[in-house]
Amino acid sequence: MGAGIAETAVAAGLETVLFDPFEAAAASGAERVRRGLTRSVERGRLESETATAAASRLSVTASLEDLAGCDAVIEAAPEDLGVKQGLLASLEEACASATMLATNTSSIPITAIAAGVKRPDRVVGMHFFNPVPRMRLVEVTPAMQTSTQTLERASELGRGLGKEVVVARDGPGFLVNRCGRPFYGEALRLLQDRTADVEQIDRICRVGGGFQMGPFELMDLVGIDVSFAVARSFTELSFGEPRWRPYPIQARMAASGRHGRKTGVGWYLYANGRHRPDDPAPGAPGGGDGRALAVAGTGPLAARIRTLATAAGYALGSNDAAIATIATDPGERFDGSGCTILACKTSSLAAWRQARAIGFNLLPTDDVRLVELSRGPMASDADAASAEELFRTFGLHVEWVRDAPGLVLAAIVVQIVNEACFALGEGVAPPNDIDTAARLGLNYPRGPLEWGSALGWRYVHDTLDGLWRERREERYRPAPALAHAAHHGAMHV
Ligand SMILES: NC(=O)c1ccc[n+]([C@@H]2O[C@H](COP(=O)([O-])OP(=O)(O)OC[C@H]3O[C@@H](n4cnc5c(N)ncnc54)[C@H](O)[C@@H]3O)[C@@H](O)[C@H]2O)c1
Numbered sequence: 001m002g003a004g005i006a007e008t009a010v011a012a013g014l015e016t017v018l019f020d021p022f023e024a025a026a027a028s029g030a031e032r033v034r035r036g037l038t039r040s041v042e043r044g045r046l047e048s049e050t051a052t053a054a055a056s057r058l059s060v061t062a063s064l065e066d067l068a069g070c071d072a073v074i075e076a077a078p079e080d081l082g083v084k085q086g087l088l089a090s091l092e093e094a095c096a097s098a099t100m101l102a103t104n105t106s107s108i109p110i111t112a113i114a115a116g117v118k119r120p121d122r123v124v125g126m127h128f129f130n131p132v133p134r135m136r137l138v139e140v141t142p143a144m145q146t147s148t149q150t151l152e153r154a155s156e157l158g159r160g161l162g163k164e165v166v167v168a169r170d171g172p173g174f175l176v177n178r179c180g181r182p183f184y185g186e187a188l189r190l191l192q193d194r195t196a197d198v199e200q201i202d203r204i205c206r207v208g209g210g211f212q213m214g215p216f217e218l219m220d221l222v223g224i225d226v227s228f229a230v231a232r233s234f235t236e237l238s239f240g241e242p243r244w245r246p247y248p249i250q251a252r253m254a255a256s257g258r259h260g261r262k263t264g265v266g267w268y269l270y271a272n273g274r275h276r277p278d279d280p281a282p283g284a285p286g287g288g289d290g291r292a293l294a295v296a297g298t299g300p301l302a303a304r305i306r307t308l309a310t311a312a313g314y315a316l317g318s319n320d321a322a323i324a325t326i327a328t329d330p331g332e333r334f335d336g337s338g339c340t341i342l343a344c345k346t347s348s349l350a351a352w353r354q355a356r357a358i359g360f361n362l363l364p365t366d367d368v369r370l371v372e373l374s375r376g377p378m379a380s381d382a383d384a385a386s387a388e389e390l391f392r393t394f395g396l397h398v399e400w401v402r403d404a405p406g407l408v409l410a411a412i413v414v415q416i417v418n419e420a421c422f423a424l425g426e427g428v429a430p431p432n433d434i435d436t437a438a439r440l441g442l443n444y445p446r447g448p449l450e451w452g453s454a455l456g457w458r459y460v461h462d463t464l465d466g467l468w469r470e471r472r473e474e475r476y477r478p479a480p481a482l483a484h485a486a487h488h489g490a491m492h493v
Contacts (some may be wrong), residue, residue: 001104002076004132005034007432010054011037011046011133012161023062036133043231050202064094072157074126081108092117100153102126102469106177107233110143110170120145124154128163129441132179137440138163141174164440166433168346172243172244173230176441179448181234181244182415185475187215188247198267198410199276201315207279208370208409209446213226215412216267217276220260224267228254229456236287242474243419252492280397282369287393288313292321294338297328300456301343304364308394324390326360341381341390345410345459346466349376349403356380358387361407362396365454371396371406405466413451414463420448421479424493431493449491461486 009016010033018033022028023493037054037288042048046054059066069074073095077087088101095303096099101123103113114120136321138158142151151167158165168175187201196204202214219227238244253259253266260266262425268275284310293314305326306316319325320337328343330352340357349359349378369390375384388398401407406414429437435447451459452460461478466478478486485491 001130001132003029003036003132005074005076005104006030006058007033007036007054008128008133008161008163011040011050011058012052014160014415016059016486017066017067018058019062019067021062026060026062030058033058037370040133052326061118062092067091068094068096069426070095072102072153074102074104076104078300079105079310081109081112081116084108084113088113088117088123091140091184092119098122100157102154102157103112104128107230109237110141111145114143114145121147121393122150125170126154126158127173127176131174132288134162135440136162137176137437138165138176139176139437139441140165141166141170142167143170155267158454164436166429166437167432168437169426169428171426171428172234172241173421175434176437177230178234178423178428179416179420179434179438180442181231181258181414182218182419183211183215183442184231185243185247186415187414188250190411192215192247192249193404194402196399200275200399200401201408203279203283204370204372204399204401205412206406208368208372208399209413210367212443212445215290220266220268220270220275223259223262224250225254225259230307243415243422264360283392283395283397285312285393285395288315291323292317293390294322295317295324295328296325296332297343299328300459301345301362302328302363304362304368304426308368308396310444312393312395313363315394316423324386339386341387344374344403344405344407346405346462348405348470349374351405351466351470356383358383359389359403360387361410363409363413363455364459369395369397370399370409371411372399372401374401374403374407405470406463413455413469414460414467415476416444416448416458417452417455417480418464421452422484424491425447425479425481433490452485453491457482457485457489457491 008020018029020029032056037051041048043049073091074088077083083162103125110125114123122142124146127139129135140154155165198216202216205211205214228250234244258265261270264270293309322338324338324340324341341360342352342357344359344361354486355376355378357376358379360371362368363373391398431449435450438444439448461482464478
């Protein structure tokens, strides 16, 4: 991270000193900076002369005294409170009293790091993302002791480095890592319950949710040991918040030494080329051929199904003549001919008490590309085949999973929205910053609050409530801000 920050700084025109107490590490850091600049020239992101000028702004040292003339120091030492406090205390001695001392910690409270120096008002969090030169965000976090002036200087420095700055309150995972928790947490839960397997959950997130990578691929990239340590640190810092508790399946993987890409095996095997098959190409709607289809329900999901059915050439008709009846809300009449397909939106098929039916769920957004299907224990093969054929004619990719409330994607997405609503309610950051942080820091296809608004606050709330009713776990409780938005029909901040 140190090399990435230094590369960004020299490219932004700042005279930069790269310090590492280990000479070999300092030299390899400088080499990484130079390689990064060369790569930027090769990829057409930097002019050759600009890169040469940038490289000339870098000096390297293994002696802390050489930082004496710096206006600001950003530390990216190992993630350990003692190491960081010790380093900042030495910097306080070596540097001028006006020098700003920033820490790139991703999980240690800034307030605790600042408590280790004599002048904590000049300590601040500046959390960069990997790879630093490419990621456009920096999260700036004041400690309780940080002065307004230091906070302003850190924000200005972040912008000077060409980054979008969000200011996040000090707390577990600040803003970005906190918003990212449910992506892993619910995926692990779904795997542990065997609702779907690793490849399926990842594909559903990519194809159905528009995420660049699935949660398991991402854990393999970050390191399963690292991601388990982060989950433990969230639990510790929050004194056991149920939403952030790790899962035994994660602990077992961490203990096995299968830590992801860096060990050649994690949730996937990285020995022989691609670790997974390519995603299916998007389908085209068509093939309804005027057949009658009944759709019962009034909410956004029913509206989306009607749009998809019409585009595929079905005639929306009564239950009696229909080849299938799709019901989206409990309480709807669906006792017609053909197969019965019920939305597992706020409940599982089991909770609908419909053993012969087929369950389904999809996110009711314009860009929907995937549907999840499940079968009741007594559903016939013929009904399963006709439900699959029906959704394929809608142009959707079909993924069969086990019966569960919300099934896979909606269960994950509503919790991403819920976590953002908790952060909003607790004053971690304002709405726009929450969305910017998730899009730029986590590469999410939408900001979580934008997602909540697109899906409808009532939809998000009721899906979450369904998870809570069937699983009876505190981790599924709706955030107060979400509950209010669902009742009022809009998010009021
Ligand atoms: N890796 C990431 O994706 C990422 C992202 C955001 C933030 N961070 C944070 O950045 C920091 C560094 O992470 P990293 O992944 O680059 O770690 P790393 O282990 O790759 O690098 C740490 C560097 O610190 C040096 N070092 C050791 N003791 C030191 C000391 N006393 N003073 C100064 N330098 C010392 C080491 O020689 C090494 O070069 C951590 O706080 C981490 O949480 C990491």
